[in-house]
Amino acid sequence: MHLHILGICGTFMAGLALLARERGFHVSGSDANVYPPMSEQLQAAGIGVHEGYEPAALSPTPDLVVVGNALSRGNPAVEYVLAKGLPYTSGPQWLAEQILQGRWVLAVAGTHGKTTTSSLLAWILEYAGHGPGYLIGGVPRDFGVSAQLGRSPYFVVEADEYDTAFFDKRSKFVHYRPRTLVLNNLEYDHADIFPNLEAIQQQFHYLVRTVPSNGLILAPAGDNALEAVLAMGCWTPVAPIGMAKEKDCALTAAAVAEDGSRFEVWREGAYQSQVSWSLLGHHNVANGLAAIGAAHHAGVPIEQACQALERFQGVRRRLEVCGKVKGVTVYDDFAHHPTAIAKTLAGLRARVGEARLIAVLEPRSNTMKLGIHKESLAPALTLADRVLLYQPPDLAWPLAPAFHSLGAKASVFADIQAIVDNLCAHAQEGDHIVIMSNGGFGHIHQRLLKALQGGGQ
Template sequence: MHIHILGIGGTFMAGVALLARAAGHEVTGSDQGLYPPMSTQLAEAGIGVMEGYDPSHLEPAPDQVVVGNAMARGNPAVEAMLDAGLAYTSGPQWLADNVLADRWVLAVAGTHGKTTTASMLAHVLVDQGMAPGWLIGGIAADLGASAALGDSKFFLVEADEYDTAFFDKRSKFVHYRPRTLILNNLEFDHADIFDDLAAIQRQFHHLLRTVPGSGRIVHNATDAALDAVIAQGCWTPLTPFNGPRGWHAEPVRSDHGHLRIHRGTEVVGDLLWGLKGAHNAANACAAIAAAEHAGVEPSAAIASLAGFRGVKRRLELLGTPGGVTVYDDFAHHPTAIRTTLEGLTADRQSGRVLVAFEPRSNTMRAGVHEATLAASFADADRVYGYDADISWDLPAAMAALGDRFEALDDIDALVAAIAAEARPQDVVVVMSNGGFGGLHDKLLAALAERA
């Protein structure tokens, strides 16, 4: 079967492309402005990507079009697809129909930490020889790809609450029907499709309705928004984490690189690993609890997590040109920004933390987080904001940072400013959920040239 994917460069749709290719289908796709790591992953898989959305991409007609949720009416390819009467479906529905049927689905949902937690859980199952499949919105260093079919009944999916497609406005995750579900946390986000937190909670409760009574819901015990969802009705056993009654981690080292893992009052084991921050400690506890439901002894899960090397674009080390450490991080919500910087600075011995930040998500561009943004950078010594393509006053929103903040509307000028300021032992964190105009490579080159 020939499958053509509209919006193939998105993290989810690129994973669908890999799964379809692995299942033996001919796969092509259309997108624009692709950037690594998904562009690289598709190229390495030999999947052809056509630039833009020209109707000619659908000639000769594919057997099925899989439509990404970034596609809208008025898009030339979408209009051509509809006019020609081509068979089409959404990415989540294709996944449900072609991959998830008859699998033990483990899903990870929540506003923050989905990719990292899902990658941890997949790593544990792989390391324990359980041969799972997965579809995750990022590429873990140990997994090597964002998606794989697997060779067992287990399939792990990052369960996104964003809408499914222009013709299906339900959240993606209602298609997955998990047997094991992690609920990491819940905050207001995706203001382009949700009016308020209650609207997101409604979708989360739709997800809870699909988990069988023989399944398991692993939930963050300290999240009031999730408590409210569960209070609407729950028919599945609950396992709490991140609280004293359930799975939780006590840091032996201040940067959370050495954790003592507890189940209630019971000490289960020690985890020594390379990740930082309290948020990753909570993610680890969720993964251990979910893995236990799938049959992995907690002590074995802890041993597996000791070898977990993280995920691309989640505080990913890019290089140390001239003694300046440069990280790439996907954080684009105030809570994610704050927790990432807290984890980075918890055990800092010397040097400063400089941040390059792009307010790129739909929610951020709309100014929804304008009032809380500055406080999320409390642990940064300098913040450089990319002041372009937003409808609100970025300098005014960041005024509380005083002379620690600078707004620039040109990528090259931003690179030059950071390169001039950074000195050996400093850390630079590039924060964006997009390509940031190629800033990452430009900054590495500028720092290397200066050195």
């Protein structure tokens, strides 16, 4: 059977393509934005990608077209599918019907930390010998690919609240029917499809309604937005998790190092184990604790889960070290929301101390482009010694006024090469440069490393 995936290079759809290929389908796809790491893993799997959405890519006619949620009416490929009456479905619907049926689904939802927590959870299950399937919106270094079918009933899925498709406006995660559900946190995001936080909470309520009474929901203590969701109706046991200061938690992290590199795990007031690992930040301690709790629900002893975390190698594009040249370390980070930006910089600042920390930001997400969080961006970047901002042509609001409070340490650029040149001109040994974008950012990481080496662009 031939599947053609529209939007195949998206983080979700690329993983779906790998699952379909592993299941034995012939897979092809189209996308307008082809860049690593998803383009690399598709190429490695031998999956052909047509750049652009010309209808010619749908010849020979596929048996089924899987439509990504980034596509809408007016797209040439979508219009061709509809006009020709080709069978089509959404990615989440295909996943639910072809992969998740009959499996123990462990879903990770929330505004922040989904990819890291999903990766941690899948790795714990793998380390414990369970061989889980998984579909994650990033590439865990321990696996090397973003999705696998697995060899056990367990399947870990990153459960995104974004809408399903142009013809199905429910959140993706409503399709997944998890038995174990992690709710990491909840803030307002995705302003292009949700008018307010209450609209997102409604979708989370629909997700909660799908978890069986013999399942488990793990949620952070003290998250008011999530507590409001659970108050709308919950028929499943809830295990609160939190830091030592939180009371009445099923799982607690204590004795947390300032940079988050070490912490103790306590269960219902009793010490269980300690974790010393490579990840940074208290937000990742929370992610790790959630993964431990979800794995424990699937039968993994807490001490074994902690051992797995100590061997976890991280996720691509999550404060990933791209290279170190002449004492300057360059990182790639997916952070594209003020909260994620602030927590990422806080973790790195705690690790590097007084070393210069330079933040480079591309405001690329749909919410960023709408200017919803513009008042929160400057405060999120205060821990950086320098801030370089890219003003893309399609950004409808000017960056400079929003960052006036940062004074001389903030600069706005309309050209990516100008950012590279500026970074090189002012780079000092010991600098840490964090490049933040949820897109390819004009291959700025590679261009910067090459320029630092003295190789120009």
